[in-house]
Amino acid sequence: MLLLNPGPVTLSPRVRAALARPDLCHREPEFFALQDEVRKRLLAVHDLDPSTWTAVLLTGSATAGVEAMIATLVPRTGRVLVIENGVYGERLSEICDRNGIDSVRVTVEWGLRLPIDEVAQRLRDRPGITHVAVVHHETTTGRLNDLEVLSAICRARGVGLLVDAVSSFGAEAIPFDGIAACASTAHKCLHGAPGIAFVIARRAALDATDAARSLYLDLKAYARLQDKQSTPFTPAVHVLHALREALHEHADEGGRAARMSLYLRRATIVETGMARVCDIRPLLPAVESSVVLRAYRLPRKVSYEFLHDGLKARGFVIYAAQGALRRILFRIAVMGDLPDADLERLVLATSEVVRVAKA
Numbered sequence: 434m435l436l437l438n439p440g441p442v443t444l445s446p447r448v449r450a451a452l453a454r455p456d457l458c459h460r461e462p463e464f465f466a467l468q469d470e471v472r473k474r475l476l477a478v479h480d481l482d483p484s485t486w487t488a489v490l491l492t493g494s495a496t497a498g499v500e501a502m503i504a505t506l507v508p509r510t511g512r513v514l515v516i517e518n519g520v521y522g523e524r525l526s527e528i529c530d531r532n533g534i535d536s537v538r539v540t541v542e543w544g545l546r547l548p549i550d551e552v553a554q555r556l557r558d559r560p561g562i563t564h565v566a567v568v569h570h571e572t573t574t575g576r577l578n579d580l581e582v583l584s585a586i587c588r589a590r591g592v593g594l595l596v597d598a599v600s601s602f603g604a605e606a607i608p609f610d611g612i613a614a615c616a617s618t619a620h621k622c623l624h625g626a627p628g629i630a631f632v633i634a635r636r637a638a639l640d641a642t643d644a645a646r647s648l649y650l651d652l653k654a655y656a657r658l659q660d661k662q663s664t665p666f667t668p669a670v671h672v673l674h675a676l677r678e679a680l681h682e683h684a685d686e687g688g689r690a691a692r693m694s695l696y697l698r699r700a701t702i703v704e705t706g707m708a709r710v711c712d713i714r715p716l717l718p719a720v721e722s723s724v725v726l727r728a729y730r731l732p733r734k735v736s737y738e739f740l741h742d743g744l745k746a747r748g749f750v751i752y753a754a755q756g757a758l759r760r761i762l763f764r765i766a767v768m769g770d771l772p773d774a775d776l777e778r779l780v781l782a783t784s785e786v787v788r789v790a791k792a
């Protein structure tokens with residue numbers, strides 16, 4: 434079965450084998466060597482300077498990283514402007530609400546561009562805003578939100594930009610110059626197993642916060658202990674072994690830019706194939722979409738359920754859209770161990786299922 438959902442991904446044999454490495458106590462030097470190496474390699478993925486940046490590991494799904502980032506890096510007196518153009522943007526607001534963080538929202542319909550002018554105006558009108566929170570690749574629709582202009586605005590106003598880079602870190606370019614921190618996970622573009630999240634934060638941003646709203650998601654505590662070869666709780670040791678292997682594999686294959694090219698090639702095979710054999714069209718133009726995942730319009734008279742079940746019977750797991758989009762879209766992610774030949778097979782399988790549906 435090949436996974437075309439936006440994480441977890443189909444693991445390569447070498448990453449899967451790393452899950453079965455010998456058991457390791459998390460209070461032994463061997464574990465700390467593993468932890469140090471993974472933290473160092475995570476910064477290297479985006480060429481970040483370790484004297485400015487730190488990579489902090491948490492055990493949990495991606496959302497644990499996003500919540501730890503927001504709940505720790507926004508100081509007690511902070512106020513966040515959240516930009517929403519999909520499910521994960523809305524989740525950022527919910528994280529603020531649940532953690533008692535003062536926040537305001539700028540919302541546009543799912544799938545639309547970031548309303549940059551409105552954001553700039555809000556930042557001018559509301560001087561109390563200390564942070565902006567945004568999703569980089571909004572997996573709801575595949576839209577790659579443009580962070581270049583946004584990060585420049587934040588930097589000019591001295592506002593910290595907090596980024597959900599869960600489904601872009603390791604593949605898409607991220608303009609780190611203008612951001613305070615981003616959160617991501619082992620099990621998307623890095624091709625690790627699910628269970629480890631991480632936050633890449635400016636050391637200065639961690640130093641500047643006084644907030645510890647959560648015991649388990651206290652990013653400062655993780656950072657402090659991980660910096661002195663310790664850890665507050667029992668980490669997912671096996672998943673960390675797999676992440677180390679995945680980071681080696683990522684580097685061996687040419688690093689971040691090579692992974693982006695790989696995804697672009699795969700996404701193009703799927704997109705041109707879908708258009709050719711069954712006239713299935715993408716929701717967004719390619720230049721506005723991530724290379725990681727694209728949303729496609731369901732053909733007329735074909736329900737998502739019928740397409741999903743037909744493709745699953747042929748060995749492919751595709752992904753539903755969320756909310757009202759479920760009736761009109763489906764999504765294909767191209768992360769993981771995924772040979773081109775299988776994507777050609779996916780295109781043919783899709784045309785078969787569509788033909789059956791319309792017969």
Ligand SMILES: *Cc1c(COP(=O)(O)O)cnc(C)c1O
Pocket residue numbers: 439440494495496497521568570571572597598599600618
């Ligand atoms: C997948 C995803 C998440 C959440 O991931 P979990 O691992 O389920 O917590 C958050 N944000 C974005 C943009 C994602 O794609």
